[in-house]
Amino acid sequence: MxxxxxxxxxxxxxxxxxxxxxxxxxxxxxxxxxxxxxxxxxxxxxxxxxxxxxxxPEAVIRATDRFYREQNANIHRSSYVLSEVATAAYEGARERVRAFLNARSTREVVFTRGTTEAINLVASSFGSAFVKEGDEILITGMEHHSNIVPWQLLCARTGATLRVIPIDDRGALVLDDLHRLLTERTKLVSVVHLSNALGTLNPVRAIVSYARAKGVPVLVDAAQSVAHLAVDVQALDCDFLAFSGHKLYGPTGIGVLYGKESWLEKMPPYQGGGDMIASVTFEKTTYAELPHKFEAGTSNVAGGAALTAALDYVTALxxxxxxxxxxxxxxxxxxxxxxxxxxxxxxxxxxxxxxxxxxxxxxxxxxxxxxxxxxxxxxxxxxxxxxxxxxxxxxxxxxxxxxxxxxxxxxxxxxxxxxxxxxxxxx
Amino acid sequence: MTGLTDLYQEVILDHNRAPRNFGALPDANRSGIGHNPLCGDQLTLYVHVSEGGRIDSIAFQGKGCAISKASASLMTEAVKGKTVEEAEALFGRFHDLLAGPEGGPADPKALGKLAVFSGVREFPTRVKCATLAWHTLHSALAGGGKETTTE
Missing domain, CATH: 3.90.1150.10 (Aspartate Aminotransferase, domain 1)
Known part of the structure; x- marks a missing residue:
């Protein structure tokens, strides 16, 4: 590999x-x-x-300060200019993330509270649509609890089974076991890019191409990696990728789920509420277009503005x-x-x-x-x-x-x- | 450097290296298990309480940081021979020493050797290490059975 x-x-x-x-x-x-x-x-x-x-960095601190001093309003829903400014800041952050990850479209960039919520979103939404009793989810022996527990909850709900690719004495994945553990029962592989506990950098591109050949989607937990190496979702060809702003010199409370549009289209909403709907009656609700379908409630707008500053900062260096x-x-x-x-x-x-x-x-x-x-x-x-x-x-x-x-x-x-x-x- | 020498006093380092009353107690009639999930500290406490309500023997086993091990060791020395009520009152004073109102307990002398833990006050994240054994003792004396955790 x-x-x-x-x-x-x-x-x-x-x-x-x-x-x-x-x-x-x-x-x-x-x-x-x-x-x-x-x-x-x-x-x-x-x-x-x-x-x-x-x-x-100062730039991120200033962006947060500036947002609340000059740009603050709720987004996507008001007729006045300040709301347009706030919306532009937030949607500008989405475009900034798209460029940072080299995603095809902003429809593939969902804002979350962080990596943990991004993984929970997939476990909940992808899980309810595509995982049933007898299926398997494959993770690795070096996952953070946030890439273990959401899958255990999903398995408990559905009767699916969690499988684990072991690690060797050096702290590297035993990739031969990937071949054994990835079977026709596997519905998703979720793997950490850079281990927070060991520092191991996993060969995610190779894992994705092996899984792709078997038709199995892959989620990459990039919480650690995005601050340390250039991550390109098209080059990795992963189906989902999650990261947090705060590990990338940005603010806490905002993170990203990248998902291929073809998957996000097929997945049901994660949470219900304002901003994720097209129309609501008591009989039937239709959902907003991607990515808003997955963003219920008022977003972390200031976090978006500050995340833009963080990505600009890191990219400039x-x-x-x-x-x-x-x-x-x-x-x-x-x-x-x-x-x-x-x-x-x-x-x-x-x-x-x-x-x-x-x-x-x-x-x-x-x-x-x-x-x-x-x-x-x-x-x-x-x-x-x-x-x-x-x-x-x-x-x-x-x-x-x-x-x-x-x-x-x-x-x-x-x-x-x-x-x-x-x-x-x-x- | 003052904070450090206040925290790791020689008595604490000594009890960490050579914990007293370390091992099982076959005739124990009370026991408790303490666990700090954040750092993996684990301890099992064995107590024998006489019919008159006096702790006549006590021992512990387990693994943990220097603060938790020394605290368990010094606790066993401090409560041996005391009544259950006296032991509980001592826990109250010990807790005040570490995390009580500013200025610590009203009568620090009543703590005896346990006063060596006064330095923990400066390190709030370590208070749980020092009190794990005491919480476990409290649970064991109250009937125990259930694992005590710091979280």
Whole structure:
């Protein structure tokens, strides 16, 4: 199978061409993020929890502020100019997302609260139309709980069965098992692009083409990946793709479900309410056109305006330049962490991005996290909403450092120095 | 650095390395299971309460972070020989030390060795680690059976 990087690179050649000349000027970029100049427990903030959520650049903060100062009104339903301005901001965000993902049409871009709601939407709507007793849903052993539990709920409702592609000791998918597990009973494959717990980059293009040959649709959980590599839904040829604004330097509370129009047309609404209807009588309701059929209630309009700013920001820096910077940083961090006695990296797949998860001897990850906290270093400790991954590697929890476009080698050094302090305290 | 040395005092590190009353208690007549799903901490508590309502022996098993393990260990030492009511009252004072009104409990001396946990106050995310054993004890004394979770 080809690697994901080679498959995405070919199709994003144009984007790469415009950004290839640019290397990331990290010192300049850091000045765009006001929070990076703050302190934590009296030390300069070293923010290494980007897989959890990213910090926001000035442009995103300003877009939110500007929306409420100058553009705020409800959308799609009023006759005055301010409502037109707000509608244009929101529908402009949809077009911005379409371009970002290289979707064919804005009809394929549904706004949600985030990745979790996007996956629940598919589990609920696709599930009620196409999944019945005896069918199977196929996921992987490295899914976030948000790509496990919606399918378990669907299986409980319908009598379908959840199947899981296992992961090997390095934290890579055992793809031979995909061939065994994807059968005529499989109704959908839902796979994470970039694992939040392990940093594994999965070969989703290859998975999609294998499933496509069997006529099985694929959902890609791109919550982690969109901030770290260029994602092109036509090149991936996936049927659904989900991501969240807040992991992409944008606001919380807004996310995206991309769905191929041919599927979205066939799927029933997810929630009922205002804005998703064409006409309502007590006898019969007809639904709005795509994508509005899936967007009941007042949308996160300010979130849309801010998401546009985030996508503009990331695109201007260039995802290839961001990816190159983060790849270098991950390699540096991996090498520096290996210097520490007793440190074990959890997840050493050949293809990784932006995440390094580890345990330090028998010191509990929460104690590691607290010591790092006193040094101003913010990392995530715990199971990362991926308990099956922790079970697979026989640990209750890990420490996870995850990098974003603004992180530096000096911050990795601060992490390593903090870990040496853990050793001083715990021996 | 002050926060760190206040939190991981030598007594806590010592009880983490060498927890007291660690193991099963075959003649226990009360038991409880505590679980912190956020970090995977798990502990089983065994208690023997005399007919007069006194905790005459107590032990625990499990795994967890330094704070939760040391807290369980120090708790077993603190409540051994106390009546159920006294143990519950001590839990109340311990809770006040960690998360009660500003200034902590009215009489910190009444906490004895448990006062080493005062540093946890600065780290609100760790309060649950320190109180897991106590919540489990409370549940075991109340009849138990059900798993106690922090969430």
């Amino acid at each position: 080809s690697t994901p990087s080679s498959t995405t690179t070919a199709t994003t050649a144009t984007r790469a061409a415009t950004a290839a000349t640019a290397t990331l000027d990290v010192a300049r970029v850091r000045r765009d993020f006001p929070i990076l100049a703050t302190t934590a427990r009296g030390k300069p903030l070293v923010y290494l929890d980007n897989a959890n959520t990213t910090q926001k 260039g995802l290839p330049a961001i990816a190159a910077h983060e790849k270098e940083l991950l390699a540096y961090a991996t090498a520096r962490l290996a210097e520490l006695p007793g440190l074990r990296i959890i997840g050493q797949a050949p293809e990784k991005a932006s995440v390094v998860s580890f345990v330090l001897g028998d010191v509990h990850p929460h104690d590691v996290g607290t010591v790092l906290d006193t040094e101003g270093v913010a990392v995530r400790t715990g199971h990362h909403c991926a308990q099956p991954v922790m079970d697979r590697f026989g640990v209750p929890a890990t420490v996870r450092a995850s990098f974003g476009l603004y992180n530096t080698r000096e911050e990795v050094d601060a992490l390593v120095a903090g870990l040496r302090k853990v050793r001083e305290v715990f021996g």
